[in-house]
Each structure stands twice: as C-alpha cells, then as structure tokens.
Amino acid sequence: LTLLSQQFSQTESWFHRSAGLQSGSAPHSQLFPPAEGVMLPPESFKNRVVFITGGGTGLGRAMATVLSQLGAQCVIASRKLDVLQQTAEDICSRTGNKVHALQCDVRDPQAVSHCVDQMTSLTGLPDVIINNAAGNFICPSERLSPNAWKSITDIVLNGTAFVTLELGKRLIQDQRGASFLAITTIYAESGSGFVAPSASAKAGVEALYKSLAAEWGRYGHRFNIIQPGPIKTKGAFSRLDPTGKFEKGMIDRIPTGRLGTPAELANLAAYLSSDYASWISGAVMRFDGGEYVSMAGEFNDLRRVTPDQWKMMEAMIRSTKGS
Numbered sequence: 001l002t003l004l005s006q007q008f009s010q011t012e013s014w015f016h017r018s019a020g021l022q023s024g025s026a027p028h029s030q031l032f033p034p035a036e037g038v039m040l041p042p043e044s045f046k047n048r049v050v051f052i053t054g055g056g057t058g059l060g061r062a063m064a065t066v067l068s069q070l071g072a073q074c075v076i077a078s079r080k081l082d083v084l085q086q087t088a089e090d091i092c093s094r095t096g097n098k099v100h101a102l103q104c105d106v107r108d109p110q111a112v113s114h115c116v117d118q119m120t121s122l123t124g125l126p127d128v129i130i131n132n133a134a135g136n137f138i139c140p141s142e143r144l145s146p147n148a149w150k151s152i153t154d155i156v157l158n159g160t161a162f163v164t165l166e167l168g169k170r171l172i173q174d175q176r177g178a179s180f181l182a183i184t185t186i187y188a189e190s191g192s193g194f195v196a197p198s199a200s201a202k203a204g205v206e207a208l209y210k211s212l213a214a215e216w217g218r219y220g221h222r223f224n225i226i227q228p229g230p231i232k233t234k235g236a237f238s239r240l241d242p243t244g245k246f247e248k249g250m251i252d253r254i255p256t257g258r259l260g261t262p263a264e265l266a267n268l269a270a271y272l273s274s275d276y277a278s279w280i281s282g283a284v285m286r287f288d289g290g291e292y293v294s295m296a297g298e299f300n301d302l303r304r305v306t307p308d309q310w311k312m313m314e315a316m317i318r319s320t321k322g323s
C-alpha cells in the first residue's frame, strides 16, 4: 500500500509539472485555480481497455496518464512509434499499469484495421475509444493547396470515421458496449477563418458523433464530444501561434483569465468515458473557460468601460427620457 501511494504521489507531482504552463494569466484567474489531481475514485477503470489516438503527445498523453492512474490498460496510437513508446514507458513506470504503443496513420483505413487487429491480440477490443488525433495550422484560405486541405480533413474527419467505424463494427459483432469520445474544438460550432479545414472537419466529426449517438445506442455505445478552448500544448501552439503573439489575446478574451490545462481536460474526458456518465450520450461539452460566449456577445467588449465612463454614459442615456 505504501509503495502504491508513493507511486501515486510521484505520478501526481510529475503530472503537475507537465501541466504547469500558466504564465501570462490574468490576476483574477487565481479565483479559478485548476484542480490538477485525479478526480474519479481509484480503480474506476480497472479491467478496462482504453484506446486513444494521438496518445503520445499533448492532450492525448494527459488523458492516457489519468486513465492509466485510474487503472485502465491504455493503447495509444499515432504515426510516430518512438514518441508513443517513450510516452508508454513514462506512464507505465509511474502508474504500474500497462500502456501499449501502436503505430497507426488514421488516414489509412487499412492501417487502422491492422492496428485494431494488433490491439485485439494484445488487450482485446477496447471499452473506451478516444478520437483525439488531429492536424491543424493557421493559413489564409486562399493560400491552401488541395493537398493542404486534404491533409487536415483526412486526419480529423476521415481518421475519426475510420477508427470509429472499424471499432464500432467489431464491437457490434462481439455484442460489446463502449464509450466513444471525440475531441473537437469550440470553433467546430461557429467556424473560424484561417483554420477552415480544421473547422470543417471538426464540424463533420460532431455530426458523425451525434448521428451515431442516436443510431448505435441500441448496441450499447455512447458517443460524446469535448470542445476545448486553448490549452497550451507544443503541437497546437507551434502551429496556431507560431510567434507566441496571439496567446495574450486569447487570455484577454477568456473570462476565467487563463488557458485550460491538460489535466483538467483529462479529468473531464475520464468522467465522460466512465460508468458515472453512463446516461450521457450525444452530449457536446464546451470546455473553454467561457471563451466562446465571450467572443459571441455583441456587447461583451464593454468589459473595458471604466466606472467613470459608465457614469457618463448612464447620464447620457437617462437624458433621453421622454424624447
């Protein structure tokens, strides 16, 4: 027991360090401190197999870490086997639970099928599937080549569809239930300039998951979506804020005054994938510190108006009485 609790506290402190990316936050963000510990009871995922695409880096790695801490046997899959193997070793050495690394380019349906064959021999079919792999970069749409469009939409929309259909069909065949989770983004709903392929593909993923939530409930399958706002990972920020100049603007428009953390996202993903959420299906969970509504409201920029300016404007408005 002592060994186990030592292992857990080591894992926690390692995990906290990897999530400590909060420089530049607004002072009021102290009122919204991220709780970084693991939220669910220990062993919530004991005897469960979790499959995570893009699990070697960033948010995928954070989700694999939390789920492994909660007792899951994780299978992480993406293109770079060396990165996956390093992550698998790191997590396993800290949690004591097996993490398997499988090479898989989700754009290739045959590679996906082969990956699922390998997983089936290693662990059996998964109980939890997290479609997290993605590609993205900022680019004016008039500069996009057909192949640039295809490179993003193939990873995000086709990749998610190939993984979901391959696993879904096999689970249905074996009469096994499962929880499917897709990581999209807040602009899947609104669209966004300069990331049109990503916005289009993420919107497609949301349509797919809502459709299957309706269609495959009868097979014991749940489908949910998390739409994160900005969370500092190397993969995202190196392609979406290459100069580092946009981060302040993001923080300014987030009402909670800070970026999200990988650990917060991982706890939400674990909850939605757990038995505690067995009545949640077809849900779209926005996870963005309030950024989406803050960008959407016509008058939200009035946060900048000072009390003196308000006094003046109130007087002006009141003076219109009877006019």
Ligand SMILES: CCCCC/C=C\C=C\C(=O)SCCNC(=O)CCNC(=O)[C@H](O)C(C)(C)COP(=O)(O)OP(=O)(O)OC[C@H]1O[C@@H](n2cnc3c(N)ncnc32)[C@H](O)[C@@H]1OP(=O)(O)O
Pocket (backbone or CB within 6 Å): 134, 135, 136, 137, 138, 139, 143, 144, 145, 146, 147, 148, 149, 151, 152, 185, 198, 229, 230, 231, 235, 236, 237, 239, 240, 241
């Ligand atoms: C700051 C955060 C704010 C909030 C964030 C919100 C949402 C975030 C969503 C995310 O998805 S973040 C995750 C980002 N992570 C990744 O993108 C990781 C994986 N990415 C990659 O591997 C690559 O970046 C890429 C390009 C997606 C795929 O790699 P690969 O298959 O090797 O493609 P190529 O290098 O061969 O390129 C294909 C095609 O695309 C053109 N291209 C590549 N980069 C650019 C660019 N910066 N601008 C314009 N075009 C680009 C490239 O030239 C190729 O087209 P051709 O016509 O020349 O063949």
Ligand SMILES: NC(=O)C1=CN([C@@H]2O[C@H](COP(=O)(O)OP(=O)(O)OC[C@H]3O[C@@H](n4cnc5c(N)ncnc54)[C@H](OP(=O)(O)O)[C@@H]3O)[C@@H](O)[C@H]2O)C=CC1
Pocket (backbone or CB within 6 Å): 053, 054, 055, 056, 057, 058, 059, 060, 077, 078, 079, 080, 081, 083, 104, 105, 106, 107, 131, 132, 133, 134, 135, 155, 159, 183, 184, 185, 186, 227, 228, 229, 230, 231, 232, 233, 234, 235, 236, 237
């Ligand atoms: N960080 C953020 O602010 C936000 C992130 N998101 C979403 O969160 C998820 C994780 O992003 P994040 O962790 O930030 O970024 P990362 O770049 O770290 O993660 C993307 C992962 O996708 C994998 N991947 C890319 N292409 C393929 C492919 N063809 N086949 C298999 N795997 C692939 C990459 O691994 P490899 O290179 O080895 O293939 C990588 O591990 C994505 O879905 C992203 O859209 C959404 C909103 C905000």
